[in-house]
Amino acid sequence: MxxxxxxxxxxxxxxxxxxxxxxxxxxxxxxxxxxxxxxxxxxxxxxxxxxxxxxxxxxxxxxxxxxxxxxxxxxxxxxxxxxxxxxxxxxxxxxxxxxxxxxxxxxxxxxxxxxxxxxxxxxxxxxxxxxxxxxxxxxxxxxxxxxxxxxxxxxxxxxxxxxxxxxxxxxxxxxxxxxxAIAFNKVAQESILNDPDFKQGYYDPKLLKEQGLSGMAVGRMAGHISFLSPESMREKFGREYKLTDGLYELFGKFQVESYLEYNGYNFTKWFDPLSYLYITKAINIxxxxxxxxxxxxxxxxxxxxxxxxxxxxxxxxxxxxxxxxxxxxxxxxxxxxxxxxxxxxxxxxxxxxxxxxxxxxxxxxxxx
Amino acid sequence: MxxxxxxxxxxxxxxxxxxxxxxxxxxxxxxxxxxxxxxxxxxxxxxxxxxxxxxxxxxxxxxxxxxxxxxxxxxxxxxxxxxxxxxxxxxxxxxxxxxxxxxxxxxxxxxxxxxxxxxxxxxxxxxxxxxxxxxxxxxxxxxxxxxxxxxxxxxxxxxxxxxxxxxxxxxxxxxxxxxxAIAFNKVAQESILNDPDFKQGYYDPKLLKEQGLSGMAVGRMAGHISFLSPESMREKFGREYKLTDGLYELFGKFQVESYLEYNGYNFTKWFDPLSYLYITKAINIxxxxxxxxxxxxxxxxxxxxxxxxxxxxxxxxxxxxxxxxxxxxxxxxxxxxxxxxxxxxxxxxxxxxxxxxxxxxxxxxxxx
Incomplete structure (x- = not known):
């Protein structure tokens, strides 16, 4: 069926x-x-x-x-x-x-x-x-x-x-x-609140859809850490470095960094930051x-x-x-x-x- | 002696x-x-x-x-x-x-x-x-x-x-x-870089000294999570809520949240954000x-x-x-x-x- x-x-x-x-x-x-x-x-x-x-x-x-x-x-x-x-x-x-x-x-x-x-x-x-x-x-x-x-x-x-x-x-x-868990939510919340584009909730919906809010992206990266474990991260990413980046470049990236960036910046295009504040609050209490x-x-x-x-x-x-x-x-x-x-x-x-x-x-x- | x-x-x-x-x-x-x-x-x-x-x-x-x-x-x-x-x-x-x-x-x-x-x-x-x-x-x-x-x-x-x-x-x-560990450093680095006051390192030293950079504060909060453990956090903070805050206030705070805020916002007044980027890089590699x-x-x-x-x-x-x-x-x-x-x-x-x-x-x- x-x-x-x-x-x-x-x-x-x-x-x-x-x-x-x-x-x-x-x-x-x-x-x-x-x-x-x-x-x-x-x-x-x-x-x-x-x-x-x-x-x-x-x-x-x-x-x-x-x-x-x-x-x-x-x-x-x-x-x-x-x-x-x-x-x-x-x-x-x-x-x-x-x-x-x-x-x-x-x-x-x-x-x-x-x-x-x-x-x-x-x-x-x-x-x-x-x-x-x-x-x-x-x-x-x-x-x-x-x-x-x-x-x-x-x-x-x-x-x-x-x-x-x-x-x-x-x-x-x-x-x-x-x-x-409350601590991880706190990092995400503070990161959203400190983002000048968030404007205490009066953010531009077009901006959210097109490029997202960087504060929420960073907050979500913290979330992604909390969803995994040291062991699974090691298994998944090891110490692999992005092929195109030099080890001594300040912004050269490990695979785990690319993963967090991708997931963080992608997330903020489809999830509302105010909802993130409210639902994490519900979880905390x-x-x-x-x-x-x-x-x-x-x-x-x-x-x-x-x-x-x-x-x-x-x-x-x-x-x-x-x-x-x-x-x-x-x-x-x-x-x-x-x-x-x-x-x-x-x-x-x-x-x-x-x-x-x-x-x-x-x-x-x-x-x- | x-x-x-x-x-x-x-x-x-x-x-x-x-x-x-x-x-x-x-x-x-x-x-x-x-x-x-x-x-x-x-x-x-x-x-x-x-x-x-x-x-x-x-x-x-x-x-x-x-x-x-x-x-x-x-x-x-x-x-x-x-x-x-x-x-x-x-x-x-x-x-x-x-x-x-x-x-x-x-x-x-x-x-x-x-x-x-x-x-x-x-x-x-x-x-x-x-x-x-x-x-x-x-x-x-x-x-x-x-x-x-x-x-x-x-x-x-x-x-x-x-x-x-x-x-x-x-x-x-x-x-x-x-x-x-690299992932936690990544959250801190991204948080610093996304802070408009950081200005790619051309931040105002007076601002740093007087109120700090909120991006580094949030990044440091993530750091403070990584320095503890679920067990020690539970022992240290439990689910204690700030006495003056109502449970259903969106920005009412648990003790663990106050702890992170205090340490995060305090830290950014005495540590240089560029040094944070460089030293976390040294640790990562x-x-x-x-x-x-x-x-x-x-x-x-x-x-x-x-x-x-x-x-x-x-x-x-x-x-x-x-x-x-x-x-x-x-x-x-x-x-x-x-x-x-x-x-x-x-x-x-x-x-x-x-x-x-x-x-x-x-x-x-x-x-x-």
Missing amino acids: SLNLQTHTEHFTNPLYLESGRILEPYDITYETYGTLNDDKSNVVVVCHALTGSHHAAGLYEGEAKPGWWDGFIGPKKAIDTDKYFVICSNVIGSCFGSTGPMSMQYPHHEPYRYKFPVVSIKDMVKAQRILFDRLDIHRVHAIVGGSMGGMQALQFAIHYPNFANKIIAMATTHATQPW YDLSRGFDSLDEALKRITSALYLISFKNDLLFKNSEMQEMAQILKKIGNRNHDYVDIDSNYGHDAFLVELDKFENNVKDALNG | SLNLQTHTEHFTNPLYLESGRILEPYDITYETYGTLNDDKSNVVVVCHALTGSHHAAGLYEGEAKPGWWDGFIGPKKAIDTDKYFVICSNVIGSCFGSTGPMSMQYPHHEPYRYKFPVVSIKDMVKAQRILFDRLDIHRVHAIVGGSMGGMQALQFAIHYPNFANKIIAMATTHATQPW YDLSRGFDSLDEALKRITSALYLISFKNDLLFKNSEMQEMAQILKKIGNRNHDYVDIDSNYGHDAFLVELDKFENNVKDALNG
Whole structure:
């Protein structure tokens, strides 16, 4: 069967009450679906995206060079099998691919929010999705799957809507963002803010599209370090030097430098810097235990079957953070969870790149 | 006895032939000494500084808030005991604390070099020091000690001047800079270059002194991440939030963010951005095996007693890189080396901070 990719946007006029006490009103959510919803609506799998991801998780649009960000994972006969499951992936609020974010028009003015956009949390992102599913008349799903910030959403679903999903699969993520990750986000944020072309959000959209903002490019380079590991970088790049450059040229480049430049300067043409500020903020303030006496109390709320997957060399969200969760789950008598640590040198990006190392875990979790 | 701190600058008119084929002429080297040279000049210990260090390794000048960068280590009865040893620490060429660097005047013009300064290597830095010691009529030393880039210098001494030192103590360093470290340097370099106030080196010195360059501040923040580890950051900062800031304020701050801001913006007032570009370049191109058929061949040159010290959670120069050296030394039959991996969560900065964890190793190496 085919992927059956469809893209939609839903408009909501009721206010979204945010964790901060502020409201978002009105708002849009853009989402994609793959596969076909069965008659009793029992085959829904929700996929949640990471910081710079979008609702476009699989398939290839006409004219597109690269398919969706988890295309190797979602499709007919793939780990998330669209012959079997109806997959929904929505763009989070605060992002810049169709759902309402800081560059959306602020009602009733015809001006983007920019800094007037409220800080949204992972919990807010999840709440907005829950409202989308209500609109689609989906009140329970088979599974919620996500990595990195997508895993944060999956866990937040598990705690705040304990009756919504049969299964939660969270990978390369944590229960609360630790200072190492916050520090990398800080470098990116400061780099954006200090770029005179950013103009506190009043940047020229044409400039962004044509050459990007150098501040965001540099910030993204820092991000790319955090997604890898010393080991994977050494394997990938070694000490290879660009052939055309002399070793004693001040601006001669190692391959790893070219890689960072390419990815940094490319990124800033397609991602909105205000969204970067807001989504990294959401990641920074993410903490499952907020509003509870302890993380134990938060995790006690979970009734879904819970599958935790960490990666050995993930420095951004260390496997020890997942282990902390697994230990608490055991302590509080949760008998419906599974934790696996995948052997990988790749670093954080393993959840996007080394699919073969954990796709069987996801298949078993979904189908078992 | 007292520290007997003295500061000197030597001026050299003969050309310094650099690895690149270029020359530096004339040049200055600024250095400090501590302790007293004995009659047969057999008590000299050379200390080599890291990226942003200087010749000011110990003691406190009048009006100074903080003593030299290794003050806990160098002094009467300290690990490098100035009652016993005559310690010399010189500012490397390319730096900005008195030795010739990119902001020095280019002879015979009365204009700073800026980008006309030649790329210098760690080997060049060591060669310049060797020439300084010749001038001081010191032709053999008891030991050379350094961490990070200081350790690179110590190792480079061991290979290129094998009869110069009885003992080499290199810590928190490597045999060749790996892409993880190069990547962090790249973020700092790009951040400096993209700062419009940098003006390709034609920045306003007054601006630098009074408020610093924001590009270098952000670059330095990335550096500060690389000096720590996820574990030490978690221990040091946790998820503490600044008391006066609201959690849902876009620019509300975690403690780790304040730490990075403080250190980044403070740093740029006292360090020259051109020197940062040149010294990070020197670190990037550092490779002990250059000019030899292999690292084995390079290490075969060593005749000094060699003491290697790595730190378990150093991500910048991983302990595995030191282990590679130790394995080769064993393989090639070197019987005069010792390697120890210090148990520490601190990360790279352990060599500056957790002195108590390895000062006995250094004492034993020096005095044994």
